[in-house]
Amino acid sequence: MNLVIRGGTIVGPDTVFRADIRIESGVIVAVGEALSTANATIIDASGCWVGPAFVDIHTHLREPGREAAETIASGALAAAMGGFSAVVAMPNTEPALDNVPLVSYVLAQGAKTAIDVAVAGAITLGRKGESLAPLAELAALGVRLFTDDGTGVQNPLVMRRALEYAAPLGLRLAQHCEDEQLANGGVMNEGVLSAQLGLAGRSAVAEELMVQRDIALVRLTGGRVHFLHLSTATSLAMVTAARLEGLDVTCEVAPHHFVLSEEACRTFDPQFKVHPPLRPEADRAALHAALSTGAIDAVATDHAPHTPELKDLAFDEAPAGMLGLEHVAALTNEALGANPVAFFNLLSRGPARIAQLRASDARVGLSAHGGVIMVGEDANVVVFDPSQTWVGDRNALHSKATNTPYHGRPLVGRVRSTIVKGRLVVHEGVLQ
Ligand code: DOR
Numbered sequence: 001m002n003l004v005i006r007g008g009t010i011v012g013p014d015t016v017f018r019a020d021i022r023i024e025s026g027v028i029v030a031v032g033e034a035l036s037t038a039n040a041t042i043i044d045a046s047g048c049w050v051g052p053a054f055v056d057i058h059t060h061l062r063e064p065g066r067e068a069a070e071t072i073a074s075g076a077l078a079a080a081m082g083g084f085s086a087v088v089a090m091p092n093t094e095p096a097l098d099n100v101p102l103v104s105y106v107l108a109q110g111a112k113t114a115i116d117v118a119v120a121g122a123i124t125l126g127r128k129g130e131s132l133a134p135l136a137e138l139a140a141l142g143v144r145l146f147t148d149d150g151t152g153v154q155n156p157l158v159m160r161r162a163l164e165y166a167a168p169l170g171l172r173l174a175q176h177c178e179d180e181q182l183a184n185g186g187v188m189n190e191g192v193l194s195a196q197l198g199l200a201g202r203s204a205v206a207e208e209l210m211v212q213r214d215i216a217l218v219r220l221t222g223g224r225v226h227f228l229h230l231s232t233a234t235s236l237a238m239v240t241a242a243r244l245e246g247l248d249v250t251c252e253v254a255p256h257h258f259v260l261s262e263e264a265c266r267t268f269d270p271q272f273k274v275h276p277p278l279r280p281e282a283d284r285a286a287l288h289a290a291l292s293t294g295a296i297d298a299v300a301t302d303h304a305p306h307t308p309e310l311k312d313l314a315f316d317e318a319p320a321g322m323l324g325l326e327h328v329a330a331l332t333n334e335a336l337g338a339n340p341v342a343f344f345n346l347l348s349r350g351p352a353r354i355a356q357l358r359a360s361d362a363r364v365g366l367s368a369h370g371g372v373i374m375v376g377e378d379a380n381v382v383v384f385d386p387s388q389t390w391v392g393d394r395n396a397l398h399s400k401a402t403n404t405p406y407h408g409r410p411l412v413g414r415v416r417s418t419i420v421k422g423r424l425v426v427h428e429g430v431l432q
Contacts (some may be wrong), residue, residue: 003424004037005383005417008045010373011340013311013349021050023379026367026422031374041424043417045383048359052345053085053418055351055369056325057145057174058228058252058300059105061087061117063109064102065094066320069401070305072106075115078303080425082325083347083415085380086369090354091127093130094148098122098133103141107365114425116216116380118355120145123162123173129154132162139169142363144356147174149228150275152210154180159214160259163223171355172250175214177235178276182206187316189277197265199315204232211235213223215242218249226354230303231276233286240295249359250354252300255324255331258287262404270318271405276303277320288335292342301328305401320371323404326397331332331406333386340386348382367396367421383417390414398431 002322003023006260010019010031011226022030022040056079070078079087089106091097097106103119110117120156121138125131127148135146146166152175153159159173166173168257183206188194207230214225215238230236230251239251256274261284264272272278304321311318329347333348338341352358352370367378392406418426425432 001042001423003043003419003422004035004040005043005045005050005266005381008048008383009340011049011344012052012372013345014341015341020217021373023419023422024206026379028315028373028377028379030413043383043427045416048383048388048416049340049343050292050368050383051379052348052375053084053380053420054329055355055357056084056087056133056301056303056348057298057351057355058254059087059089059303059325060092060305061089061322062305063106063367069307070399072109072117073113074398074400076110076115076117077431078113078325078397080418081398081415081431082301083326083329083382083384083418084115085418085420086118086167086366088145088148091120091122091147096122096127098125098127098136100141103138103143107141111365114423115420116369118257118357118366119143120174121146122146123148123153123278124158129158132165135165136169136172137165139171142366143155145172145226147176147228149174149176150178152178156213156217158222160217163217163221166255167221167223172226174222174228175210176228177207177214179206179209187273188265189279191260191280194266199265204234204279207232207276208234208238211238215247215249217226218242218247218284220392224248229254229257229300231257231275232283232322233278236287236290236295248298252298253287253296254302255328256322257337258284258291259331260284264405268315270313270315271322271403273318273320274317274322275320291335291346294355298354299328299332299346300351302327306400306403307401311403321403323397323399323401325399327392327404327406329384329415330411330413338386378423379419381419382415384413386413387415388414394420
């Protein structure tokens with residue numbers, strides 16, 4: 001299928017310009033003014049930003065084990081609707097993605113979808129935090145990120161050994177920073193509000209101590225750590241300082257941590273329960289402000305589908321997590337204001353670099369993501385209308401699950417088209 005994207009604003013890593021794009025056989029073949037539309041489907045991008053399709057480095061696809069909440073197929077549809085051409089599937093499935101057959105299974109199922117599905121392997125067997133998973137064997141399948149997400153690696157010696165093992169292989173370990181003993185089974189941020197509400201608190205220090213510990217371990221081992229879903233101003237300041245020191249650390253924030261604060265927990269609505277928890281307004285505001293400073297490498301969804309049977313329990317009993325794929329672009333757009341360069345750097349270029357999904361990181365079976373709109377690049381492209389208004393609707397999601405905290409919320413900015421490997425997967429906001 002030939003495509004011409006007409007009349008949009010092309011967003012580069014540091015500039016924007018007006019041009020049309022022609023796509024043939026999965027590749028961008030022309031970028032310029034008034035391109036020929038012969039034998040091509042025309043995509044009208046007037047008023048829209050056109051850039052590399054988004055990459056989510058933090059997607060829970062739930063397969064195998066919890067297919068009632070999400071499958072690789074349904075998660076991929078939600079991702080395409082959200083503007084993503086690639087996602088990294090998290091390994092806290094049942095069983096965990098800690099071995100070659102299971103990772104091969106997820107990659108094979110992913111290859112049947114319209115997007116690229118990469119895998120984050122578990123750092124430790126069964127995510128138990130005791131003995132290391134076969135990182136080298138999984139790396140041979142193309143796995144570049146490893147994490148025990150859902151929990152962090154609690155034992156510092158195990159984390160040290162993992163870093164020592166991963167560093168020469170060029171692998172990055174992604175950490176869910178929460179010290180379980182300090183988190184102490186808490187269900188929301190620990191503070192005055194948790195005391196008032198009578199809900200058990202999960203302290204900010206539980207996160208910050210592990211960030212600090214892992215920075216020390218990176219300094220010791222020369223390894224690389226990616227910090228998942230940072231939620232406090234102090235965590236972010238520590239990562240910024242570590243980067244200035246020259247350590248190879250990267251970080252992401254999830255949309256709920258810069259959009260929502262712990263105040264949402266006053267409702268006792270379990271849709272607002274997440275790990276790490278929603279924090280006080282000062283932390284939310286600090287993360288929001290840092291989106292446009294370059295201190296944050298990526299916005300990542302932590303898309304965490306749960307069935308209503310589980311998620312609609314009382315706040316203390318419901319599982320933590322909320323959906324993200326279909327709303328994150330609008331939420332990031334709103335948070336940034338009219339800042340297309342930062343928008344694509346946070347949703348596409350930054351995450352693709354962390355997941356090693358760029359053209360220079362060629363991997364078996366996957367195309368290049370997070371690149372530049374230019375001739376010869378793989379055509380993974382999104383057309384995003386930054387001013388379209390709409391309302392979040394849990395009944396209109398493509399995810400199997402409905403646990404979104406944004407039902408009924410007005411949103412600004414919407415994905416018009418998602419093109420993956422030259423294929424028009426979403427057109428005029430509709431799945432093809
Ligand atoms: O709230 C969360 N839910 N945080 C995580 O880190 C994991 C996720 C899940 O898998 O449900």
